[in-house]
Amino acid sequence: MVFTGEQQSSMARYLQMKRQMRRPRAAGLVAYSGTRGSYAEEACIRFFGENRLFIPHKSFEDVFKTITGGGADYGVVPIENSTTGAINENYDLLIRYQAAIVGEVLIPVHHCLLGVPGAAISEIQSVYSHEQGFYQSRDFLSKYPNWTLVPYHNTAVAAKMVHDAADPTKAAIASQRAAEIHHLDVLAESINGADNNTTRFIVVSRLLENRPGRNKISLRFTLSDTPGALYQLLGIFDAEHLNLSKIESRPIPNNQWHYQFFLDFIGEIDEDHLDAILKRVMAHTRSFEFLGFYPHG
Template sequence: MVLSNTQQGSMARYLEMKGQLRPPKKAGIVAYSGIRGCYAEAAGIKYFGPDCLFIPHKSFEDVLKSVSGGGADYGVLPIENSTTGAINDVYDLLIRYRAAIVGEVLLPIRHCLLGTADADLSTVRTVYSHEQGFYQSRDFLAKYPDWRQVPYHNTAVAAKLVADAHDPAKAAIASARAAEIHGLKILAENINAAAGNTTRFIVVAKRPEICEGRNKISLRFILPDEPGALYRLLGIFEKENLNLSKIESRPIPGSRWHYQFFLDFIGSLDQARLDHIIADVMRRTKAFEFLGFYPGAGD
């Protein structure tokens, strides 16, 4: 089968990424979105240990700009939550900045309601948090229908806002660590609706890495607009006896009612077998991006 110009471009980018493979660097600077006490910082500490320099950034895009520009060795970004699903902005930014996924870490999310030292549940009138913090704590919040919920772009930033306000009528949904860092009192613990609430964070770098224990591959692709295209694509993984751990569809920006797919699969592969699978996938797609080959974090 002759590859189209788009497919040839996809293959060229894959080969370029292969040519950039490097051993893991000693993490000196790690970028994350938020401020001290946020879950992304906690994920970075869990993955790299406490001795790195963790630099807060205002947004997911700023993290990727820092990594792609060489201002940080690695970035830590949330990619999906076990309760609320994918963090779609991160998927779109991965493609825009062509960052390589080099690792992942699973972080249990245990939301708390935080207030000032003189606050209790009876004084609270307004609660601040990230939208996912509200959704993941919806059963708890349903007990207090009179509380006003104000979305904020980060849970730890919401905690700092409450700390700076010195107002017992204001509270935040954030982590126990955020309470400690920002001098707040925990008014209620473990308020998330799902006991196993967990966020998967990815570790990104400017270049892909040859990591010990690599067994997870992440791809992005666009299928031809024809019957059975997805079925034939998924048949590749059945034939190769590989376990699909995730498939996610996302609208293609600027192209109404057309979709791209993000797919993760698990397999201990040597480079030759991976190249064969990638070539097979490429032949069955209109466009393709290889996002990373890295050690999976398990369950």
């Protein structure tokens, strides 16, 4: 079979990532979006332990800029939530900054309504949180239609703002840990609708890593506009007895009504087997990006 230039470039990028692969760093800086008390900081601690230096950033993109610029060894960002779905911005940033996924961690989400000490729910006029926090708590918030909801880029940053404002009419939706760190009262507990609400965070790095227990692969690919293209590609994973754990479609920027796909699969495979699978993937896609090979969280 004759491969196109785009297909060959996709394989060349993957082989270059393999050549540059490193061992996990036992020490080093870790970047995350938010502040102390955020779910992202909790994900950092869960994955790396408490004996690392975690550097808060204002935005997801700042995290990617830091790791690809050499300012930190790792970044931790959310990629999907079990209730609200994918965090699309971070899928786009993965591609834009050509970062590699080297790990993942699942963090249960338990939102609380937080206010300054002595505040009461009856006094609240405005609530601050990330848009995901509002959406995940929409059933609770529907009971208070007169509250003004003010989006913030991070739940814990919203909690810090409420503390600094010292205004009993302001509240934040964030974690109980954020309440403890920023000295706020919990006015209502577990206000998110789903009891098993969980956010999946990915650990990203500038380079792939040979991390023990790797069994999950993430890819991004595009397809030719032909009947059965996606069906034929998915047949590869069925034939190899691999567990397809996620598939997500996203519009291709500046290419109207054309889509790219993000796919995760799980299986006990070695690098030689992975190379063979990706050669078959190359034959059935217009282009692909290898995003990571890492332990299933």
